[in-house]
Amino acid sequence: GENVEQHPSTLSVQEGDSAVIKCTYSDSASNYFPWYKQELGKRPQLIIDIRSNVGEKKDQRIAVTLNKTAKHFSLHITETQPEDSAVYFCAASSGNTGNQFYFGTGTSLTVIP
Amino acid sequence: DVKVTQSSRYLVKRTGEKVFLECVQDMDHENMFWYRQDPGLGLRLIYFSYDVKMKEKGDIPEGYSVSREKKERFSLILESASTNQTSMYLCASSLLTSGKETQYFGPGTRLLVL
Numbered sequence: 001g002e003n004v005e006q007h008p009s010t011l012s013v014q015e016g017d018s019a020v021i022k023c024t025y026s027d028s029a030s031n032y033f034p035w036y037k038q039e040l041g042k043r044p045q046l047i048i049d050i051r052s053n054v055g056e057k058k059d060q061r062i063a064v065t066l067n068k069t070a071k072h073f074s075l076h077i078t079e080t081q082p083e084d085s086a087v088y089f090c091a092a093s094s095g096n097t098g099n100q101f102y103f104g105t106g107t108s109l110t111v112i113p
Numbered sequence: 114d115v116k117v118t119q120s121s122r123y124l125v126k127r128t129g130e131k132v133f134l135e136c137v138q139d140m141d142h143e144n145m146f147w148y149r150q151d152p153g154l155g156l157r158l159i160y161f162s163y164d165v166k167m168k169e170k171g172d173i174p175e176g177y178s179v180s181r182e183k184k185e186r187f188s189l190i191l192e193s194a195s196t197n198q199t200s201m202y203l204c205a206s207s208l209l210t211s212g213k214e215t216q217y218f219g220p221g222t223r224l225l226v227l
Binding site for chain 2: 036101
């Protein structure tokens with residue numbers, strides 16, 4: 001089955017700097033890659049996603065890039081703010097039975113004011 | 114707006130007890146999922162269901178069972194709770210339709226097994 005690896009596990013940045021989180025996947029059939037943000041004590045929520053027919057997608061300060069050949073995708077957060085502090089999870093899905101997601105192990109991002 | 118609710122936010126049980134965790138979604142989603150979340154291990158899929166009375170094993174089904182008698186409700190059952198099942202349990206739901214597969218999560222149930 002699919003294997004998703006996520007790095008780094010923890011990341012600290014100064015407010016205003018950029019943060020990058022990287023994920024790799026193993027199944028070339030995966031075609032949907034969502035990113036979830038989980039604030040302390042809250043549920044994971046989708047912040048951005050990308051499909052395999054697109055190389056990059058942006059939404060204000062966040063962007064995701066996908067390299068299908070190398071089987072990796074990354075989350076980029078620019079001009080980080082303290083409210084960006086959270087755990088971020090990447091996932092991959094091939095749309096097979098039940099649209100099962102395979103999640104990375106998470107990155108704990110701390111933005112230092 | 115999608116709403117996924119879970120029956121309890123916190124639960125304390127004793128070893129050997131039978132534990133029921135319930136999840137309800139109000140958006141007519143076909144797919145429902147149960148994950149457990151542990152530090153450093155991310156979200157691991159226990160079971161999922163893509164239709165009423167249908168279930169599929171995820172990556173860590175041992176020690177768990179599920180029930181889906183109605184489309185909106187998906188229950189996770191710990192037949193005989195053990196201390197290694199102390200964890201955060203998250204339910205999620207999504208549409209079956211390709212292109213609309215975003216999973217929406219419930220608030221989680223933090224289970225402590227003593």
